Amino acid sequence: MIYVENKDLVIPGQILADDEYYSGRGTFKDNGKVCSSLIGLVSLRNKKIRVIPLKSKYVPKKGDVVIGKINDVRFSMWDVDINSPYSGILPAFEVFGREKKELNKVYDVGDVLFLRVVDVDEIKKAKLGLKGRGMGKFKGGIIVDIAPTKVPRLIGKKGSMINMIKDKTKCKIVVGQNGLVWVKGDEDMEQLTKNIIHLIEAEAHTSGLTNKIKNKLYLAIDGELPPEEAPEEQEEEFVLEKPKLQNFKEELEQEEREAEEKEAEEEEEEEKGDKPNIAKVIQELKRKNKSKDNTLSYGDNSNNSFILNKK
Amino acid sequence: MMSEMIREDGRKFNELRPIKIEAGVLERADGSAYLEVGGNKILVAVYGPRESYIRRLLEPNSGVIRCRYNMAPFSVDDRKRPGPDRRSSEISKITADALRPALMLENYPRSMIDIYIEVIEAEGGTRCAGITAAAVALVDAGVPMKDIVVGCAAGKVNDEIVLDLSEVEDKEGQADVPIAMMPRTGEITLLQSDGDLTEEEFAKAIDLAMEGCRQVSELQKEALMKKYSTE
Amino acid sequence: MDIVPEITRQSITNLVKNDKREDGRELTEYRDISIETNVISKAEGSARVKLGGTQVIVGIKPQLGSPFPDTPDLGVLMTNCEMLPMADPTFEPGPPSDDSIELARVVDRGIRESELVELDKLCVEEGKHVWMLFIDLHIIDNCGNLFDACELAVMAALKSTKLPVATIEDEEVVLSEDETFDLPINNELALCTFVKIGDKMIIDPTLEEERVASARLNVGVTKDGHICSMQKGGRQPLTKDEILYCVNTAITKVKELIEHL
Numbered sequence: 001m002i003y004v005e006n007k008d009l010v011i012p013g014q015i016l017a018d019d020e021y022y023s024g025r026g027t028f029k030d031n032g033k034v035c036s037s038l039i040g041l042v043s044l045r046n047k048k049i050r051v052i053p054l055k056s057k058y059v060p061k062k063g064d065v066v067i068g069k070i071n072d073v074r075f076s077m078w079d080v081d082i083n084s085p086y087s088g089i090l091p092a093f094e095v096f097g098r099e100k101k102e103l104n105k106v107y108d109v110g111d112v113l114f115l116r117v118v119d120v121d122e123i124k125k126a127k128l129g130l131k132g133r134g135m136g137k138f139k140g141g142i143i144v145d146i147a148p149t150k151v152p153r154l155i156g157k158k159g160s161m162i163n164m165i166k167d168k169t170k171c172k173i174v175v176g177q178n179g180l181v182w183v184k185g186d187e188d189m190e191q192l193t194k195n196i197i198h199l200i201e202a203e204a205h206t207s208g209l210t211n212k213i214k215n216k217l218y219l220a221i222d223g224e225l226p227p228e229e230a231p232e233e234q235e236e237e238f239v240l241e242k243p244k245l246q247n248f249k250e251e252l253e254q255e256e257r258e259a260e261e262k263e264a265e266e267e268e269e270e271e272k273g274d275k276p277n278i279a280k281v282i283q284e285l286k287r288k289n290k291s292k293d294n295t296l297s298y299g300d301n302s303n304n305s306f307i308l309n310k311k
Numbered sequence: 312m313m314s315e316m317i318r319e320d321g322r323k324f325n326e327l328r329p330i331k332i333e334a335g336v337l338e339r340a341d342g343s344a345y346l347e348v349g350g351n352k353i354l355v356a357v358y359g360p361r362e363s364y365i366r367r368l369l370e371p372n373s374g375v376i377r378c379r380y381n382m383a384p385f386s387v388d389d390r391k392r393p394g395p396d397r398r399s400s401e402i403s404k405i406t407a408d409a410l411r412p413a414l415m416l417e418n419y420p421r422s423m424i425d426i427y428i429e430v431i432e433a434e435g436g437t438r439c440a441g442i443t444a445a446a447v448a449l450v451d452a453g454v455p456m457k458d459i460v461v462g463c464a465a466g467k468v469n470d471e472i473v474l475d476l477s478e479v480e481d482k483e484g485q486a487d488v489p490i491a492m493m494p495r496t497g498e499i500t501l502l503q504s505d506g507d508l509t510e511e512e513f514a515k516a517i518d519l520a521m522e523g524c525r526q527v528s529e530l531q532k533e534a535l536m537k538k539y540s541t542e
Numbered sequence: 543m544d545i546v547p548e549i550t551r552q553s554i555t556n557l558v559k560n561d562k563r564e565d566g567r568e569l570t571e572y573r574d575i576s577i578e579t580n581v582i583s584k585a586e587g588s589a590r591v592k593l594g595g596t597q598v599i600v601g602i603k604p605q606l607g608s609p610f611p612d613t614p615d616l617g618v619l620m621t622n623c624e625m626l627p628m629a630d631p632t633f634e635p636g637p638p639s640d641d642s643i644e645l646a647r648v649v650d651r652g653i654r655e656s657e658l659v660e661l662d663k664l665c666v667e668e669g670k671h672v673w674m675l676f677i678d679l680h681i682i683d684n685c686g687n688l689f690d691a692c693e694l695a696v697m698a699a700l701k702s703t704k705l706p707v708a709t710i711e712d713e714e715v716v717l718s719e720d721e722t723f724d725l726p727i728n729n730e731l732a733l734c735t736f737v738k739i740g741d742k743m744i745i746d747p748t749l750e751e752e753r754v755a756s757a758r759l760n761v762g763v764t765k766d767g768h769i770c771s772m773q774k775g776g777r778q779p780l781t782k783d784e785i786l787y788c789v790n791t792a793i794t795k796v797k798e799l800i801e802h803l
Contacts, residue, residue, distance in 0.1 A: 011535050012450055013413075013458035013495045028415070028457065035495070037415055037455040039539060054539055055342070055453030057360055059419070069547050081545075085360040085374075085422040110548040123371070123421050142553045142564075149453075187557065191564065206541050337683045338595035339630055350583065354682060356628035379627065379635050384678040385585040385601020393624055393678070394637070427628035427635075429682065431599060432582050 006044040010036040016049050026051030041205065054205065058084040058148040058178040060126035064117045065135075067143070067176035068128065073104045080115065080128055083145070083178045088126040090115065095130060112138045114174055114182070134174065141172070141184030144194045146201040148179035153204040154197060161200065161210055168217045169193045192220055316471055319480065324473045327463075327523055332444070332534035334451045340427075342452025344534070346444035349477055350434025352386075355444040356427045357452040360416075363423035374419035378407035380441055382430040402438050403428075409442050409462065409491040409501035415455040424454060435478035439464050442491045442501065447531050451538070458493035459531055460500055463523035465490075465516040467508060472515045474523045488516045494528040497521065544632055546753045554754045558739040563751070565594075569744045570791055575802050577694060579702035587703025587725065591695040594748065595685030597629075600695040601678050602703050606715055609665070609672040617664020617672045621650035623679040623692065630684040646679060648773045649692045649733070652762035653677075656770040658729035659700060666708045671715050673705060675725075686749040689760050690799070693733035698803055700727055730765040732799035734792035738780060743788055745795060759785065761792035765800050769793075 002017040004010060016027060017034045026038045027049055036042075040051040060066070060082060068088055072079035080088040090113075092103055107113065113136060118129040130136055146154065154175060155162045166173050171185030171193045183193045196213060203209055218226040316324055328349035337343035340356035347353075360374050368375055380402040384390050395403075406428065416424075426448070428441040439462030446460040466476040468484035481487055486506025492499045499521075508516065554564060561569055573594030582588040587602035609616060623646035627633045638646070653659065664673035677699070679692050703725035707718040737747040737755035747755060757776035764770055769789060774780060 009536065009540050011532055012456040037457065039450050039535060053453055071545055085362050085419055087362055110545050112547045112549050138549055141549055143547055143550055338685050339683055340628060358631050383601060383680050384676065385582055385603050388584055390603035390605060390676050393622060429626060429628060432584055
């Protein structure tokens with residue numbers, strides 16, 4: 001017997017099904033019944049029941065990409081706040097290798113970084129690293145804070161939601177799985193994007209959200225609704241599950257492409273030579289990218305547990 | 312017969328005072344709830360699971376909960392001095408003990424969950440009301456748990472066993488038995504008894520209090536559904 | 543312990559520089575204000591104020607007590623504030639923090655120095671019995687600018703306060719069971735709080751703005767436009783011109799605030 005349907009809202013202690021069903025994440029078995037341990041939505045696949053939480057703190061997992069804030073600089077590592085009950089550390093050797101450098105000259109207290117969870121120890125402390133494209137310190141932009149459980153919704157199916165926002169606002173957006181989002185673009189667009197992200201968070205479990213957000217964006221930016229698309233875009237179901245790994249990969253690839261495009265654009269601008277400050281920044285950026293390309297083989301990266309874990 | 316008896320405030324022996332529960336009422340807290348029962352007004356905030364800097368409180372294989380029950384100086388007829396006293400310290404402890412059995416804290420080793428119960432106005436039965444509200448706030452915070460703990464009291468007034476004592480009944484009554492339970496299994500997580508009861512009366516009181524808990528439990532669920540459902 | 547991310551500091555500072563704010567307000571615009579009075583039936587006066595996401599509750603309890611020897615015919619006001627740990631993850635349980643004491647004292651100073659409570663009417667028997675009013679502030683949700691929220695709450699609660707009529711019979715104070723009188727109040731006041739971000743002074747800061755700000759100025763102004771209390775806070779100095787600008791702006795803003803009472 002099963003007592004709930006797919007996507008039903010359930011609460012802790014609620015009996016979901018009898019013994020013949022499997023107890024997945026967010027559920028437990030007690031006295032021959034599968035029960036929910038969370039407030040969340042039922043996800044039913046074959047005979048396996050899971051409950052996708054509506055609210056939950058981020059717990060670091062090997063391979064995740066997160067946004068963190070340097071809280072302290074120590075002898076050979078940085079303490080990083082990753083918006084979690086468990087703090088992270090970024091060991092100096094993850095950044096310098098064997099080289100000796102002064103840590104606070106590179107990243108200082110208050111700096112915000114895009115990081116990868118390299119490992120999680122038995123007490124859940126996260127060891128962080130910077131191997132991967134686009135990893136490192138953010139310059140400029142704003143940080144938006146959402147419930148980590150809403151991250152998949154913000155990204156959307158195959159990145160549909162986030163890409164739409166990026167396209168329309170022309171903002172760079174980086175989403176950490178710990179619920180922190182970095183947005184950089186025009187000052188007003190940054191604020192608009194922040195509001196849009198919060199709206200997605202608030203209405204994550206409603207259907208028809210992608211269209212709703214699309215309309216909001218167009219109204220805010222163009223002052224009118226988007227043109228009707230002839231083949232009505234298939235309405236997305238409200239999926240709160242983690243996106244499949246290929247989505248994230250696409251997401252990353254997309255970001256890379258954008259970065260490259262941006263670089264090309266910026267090179268053009270640089271050639272014009274009218275923006276010396278920007279030129280400097282770009283050079284710095286390029287240097288950084290290069291050094292990254294040198295320090296890691298991309299093959300290693302795709303072997304990273306981030307992807308393996310998901311299988 | 313007993314069921315015919317009408318109490319001072321017009322309730323039947325097995326009737327609760329009017330209750331209102333609301334989930335998610337504060338911005339900053341990870342989870343929160345507001346509860347009114349009779350003249351009680353209770354606000355609960357939950358922070359966590361979060362990193363704790365108090366090492367000695369941490370457990371290597373489990374999260375820990377800390378509870379602080381506090382009465383506002385203006386919550387009672389004669390102004391209460393701010394800060395903890397022996398009564399509130401005891402209630403804080405038993406509240407944590409009442410909630411803990413339901414929480415699946417093993418998912419969050421070495422973390423801490425803080426539960427802050429503020430009695431904004433008191434009118435008898437604040438500890439049970441605090442537990443009921445705290446459980447809703449914990450769900451709102453996304454803490455995994457086996458069941459939503461709920462509290463309710465029964466007692467003896469004018470030689471009758473009655474449900475959910477008001478302040479006047481508590482003062483003038485002969486006994487008060489506050490309990491908390493996990494409604495799915497019926498296991499009891501808090502029990503106090505103060506006053507004079509026969510074995511038979513105690514059994515009656517506990518049955519009545521459990522029945523009260525079940526009724527309040529439905530209201531907890533309603534509050535959560537209201538907060539989180541979209542339709 | 544809570545460190546403001548450097549890029550947040552920059553983005554807020556840049557916004558303010560361009561006369562903008564993260565929530566879209568003007569530099570001198572308040573967030574939504576709602577005030578409810580008589581929210582606690584066991585208190586003789588009470589109010590709940592919401593200022594944006596900030597929420598405070600205040601309850602006023604009277605007690606009969608002895609007057610201070612130097613003011614034998616005046617009632618006594620006592621303001622106490624609890625920054626409850628529920629309100630903010632950085633607030634700790636325990637005795638009042640310095641911030642909490644400063645908040646209570648600044649709020650109290652406005653009420654006291656504007657002399658809006660007619661303390662002489664709180665005297666029951668000169669030299670022996672006067673009313674002491676305990677004003678207890680409960681901070682339940684901190685989203686910035688507790689000062690202005692608290693002063694509004696106290697003002698609203700004072701206006702709603704009713705005391706039992708007290709008479710002297712056979713040298714004993716007798717309190718009437720059903721007869722009450724309104725707390726005599728002859729003025730109104732509000733606090734207008736500014737913080738300095740970059741080189742601009744902004745009103746009603748959010749939490750993040752407060753954390754980024756270099757200095758703070760509270761200006762207490764009565765309904766008739768008199769300054770009755772001020773306090774400078776924060777790590778950095780203010781110029782005279784900045785202070786005069788704040789005073790001038792506060793006088794207009796306070797009129798708006800008082801309309802909510």
